[in-house]
């Protein structure tokens with residue numbers, strides 16, 4: 001007798017709870033070789049993943065067949081990073097099977113949350129750019145656009161972080177040590193790529209010159225496919241990640257000549273390419289291995305695209321640019337421009353002009369940062385060693401660009417040529433990957449209105465003069481499926497009850513919720529949910545840090561990579577100011593606050609690590625100081641990652657978005673936090689500006705210098721010491737950091753921060769913005785004491801940020817850049 005045969009939840013997948021249970025148990029038996037009464041939680045998790053995959057693979061087959069039959073134009077997203085997080089609950093939600101799986105597992109005696117915790121994060125990215133790629137592939141599948149993501153199958157993702165006496169320790173992330181149930185290896189689609197060697201010039205019988213590249217090494221790329229499930233069972237697209245291996249052919253050669261050990265070494269070297277993700281955020285790694293990583297994945301991917309294209313078109317290239325569009329996620333995949341030229345000119349023997357015309361219809365480039373240290377440049381010398389033929393092609397692209405474009409608009413202007421050249425002619429000549437990307441792409445975009453303006457005015461003004469229509473904006477977005485529906489189920493239910501269930505795919509619907517902003521019952525319900533989320537987070541905090549926090553305090557959260565421009569140290573100075581005020585005036589009146597941080601510092605970024613250490617030391621002191629009477633708590637959460645973000649964001653009251661104006665390209669954490677009802681304390685930077693426009697000035701606490709004021713101040717000459725000597729609070733706090741108050745017996749351990757702000761000149765204007773930041777916090781404190789006022793502001797934040805769904809970003813890309821058609825998936 002079957003019991004509890006509840007119908008499927010929403011979504012296209014129709015399966016009863018009973019069938020789901022049967023599938024899970026069947027996989028326990030047949031896939032895992034174990035039994036219900038002895039299976040470990042890991043085995044249960046794997047069996048459930050296998051059961052989920054039965055539904056996923058149906059969708060995958062249908063999608064691939066439908067795309068093939070319709071010969072669709074497709075987007076190819078090239079990204080060195082995908083910060084996916086976990087896929088278990090995401091896939092269940094997108095299939096519409098979460099509640100059902102919860103019930104099925106419950107009936108089998110298992111708790112779904114415990115199984116979710118069995119999964120390692122797939123942390124194949126550093127931060128913003130990588131997480132954006134993950135949101136975009138979710139939206140592409142949800143919106144039924146034919147698309148494939150290409151990247152690297154890193155053996156080790158972003159390092160795992162822990163603290164030892166407050167200092168960051170990094171350990172390797174072995175996310176797939178025991179396999180990963182979401183990926184499929186596709187040996188039938190292996191590619192081989194070449195590096196090193198030399199170029200020979202040869203002449204054919206007609207006397208035509210030809211370049212022949214004799215590579216020094218051949219490497220195999222093995223593709224792993226991760227199905228990307230659209231919401232409501234629409235399309236299932238693919239993320240294809242390449243793993244490097246030694247080429248069989250090459251190894252045999254060495255092996256046969258008696259070099260077994262050499263062959264083994266070759267193996268290791270080849271496998272190193274996909275071994276680890278570079279842990280740099282916003283800084284250029286500039287290492288040979290990094291260039292090889294970039295080339296490895298774009299070469300494998302282009303060959304894969306061409307293989308697929310040739311299935312339908314053989315050697316007829318005339319449809320290529322109609323079928324294929326490639327988005328370069330920052331300059332990291334820009335070497336695909338000379339690589340496609342090489343394939344077309346050297347391999348397909350196409351004329352240069354025709355090949356170049358194809359390239360210029362295929363590539364589009366997204367810029368994610370203006371920070372000079374992040375703008376990629378490769379020494380010509382290194383390029384010549386690793387990719388000798390590509391360097392020649394870049395020279396030719398550059399020669400024609402300078403002659404046919406630059407010299408036509410600015411005849412004889414050598415200064416313009418010097419500035420615009422793809423090759424920077426310093427004592428060490430460099431290849432400028434940003435220039436190459438702009439020249440080789442038909443469209444270039446920034447990621448928020450202000451950022452796109454600055455890309456034009458500050459980064460590439462002459463390129464804009466050459467090609468005014470090339471430049472556009474696409475403001476970032478986040479997927480509301482992961483960042484509201486899945487991570488904040490209670491708020492999602494409340495929204496369902498008040499505005500219906502269409503919002504996950506039509507986020508503008510959230511605006512209907514504004515009608516309830518003054519409704520006392522809805523305010524109570526909204527704040528009760530926030531309270532429960534905070535209580536849940538408090539349990540996590542206790543478990544991870546052993547710190548007790550009060551869920552009734554304001555939860556003030558700053559989560560993002562650690563970087564001076566993001567100014568976690570401004571937050572720290574403000575915490576110190578509050579602490580000092582409390583010590584000076586035991587009755588200092590403030591609503592209790594918990595400051596929570598989550599951030600990883602690049603392992604080689606000294607000051608970023610010093611800031612983590614300082615926050616941890618200050619936290620230790622404050623959290624144990626009885627005089628504070630629980631008005632203030634400070635927590636640095638270890639190992640911040642997508643999974644932790646999913647727990648912190650629903651619990652946030654205040655969102656810290658405090659970068660120096662002009663430095664944060666967009667931000668996406670700002671969007672996630674506002675969506676979950678947090679009130680932003682922020683500068684007029686990146687997407688904060690657009691968030692302020694949407695939520696209204698009274699529902700956000702804006703502070704600090706604007707982009708124009710920052711520029712003016714730098715021109716005028718900024719002297720941080722003025723602020724130090726004129727503001728006694730700033731002076732006292734910075735001097736405090738030099739003592740051993742926070743590091744007993746070890747004075748000076750936190751002095752690096754003071755030094756960077758005074759002797760270092762405070763490049764990110766922390767001291768200039770301090771007072772205004774402190775005032776913004778007083779305003780927030782004031783708002784919070786009026787419960788109804790706060791609830792109204794929080795509700796209006798959630799209700800007003802529908803614009804920031806990644807579905808809207810994707811539609812913007814489609815209309816401004818990609819020009820794709822939706823493809824409805826048919827079943828067979």
Ligand code: 8GP
Nearest residue numbers: 128129282368369447665666667668
């Ligand atoms: C980030 C930007 O800093 C952030 O403002 C933006 O929201 C995000 O990209 C998505 O557009 N940039 C990066 O993550 C970045 O430049 N990373 C590369 C060095 C790896």
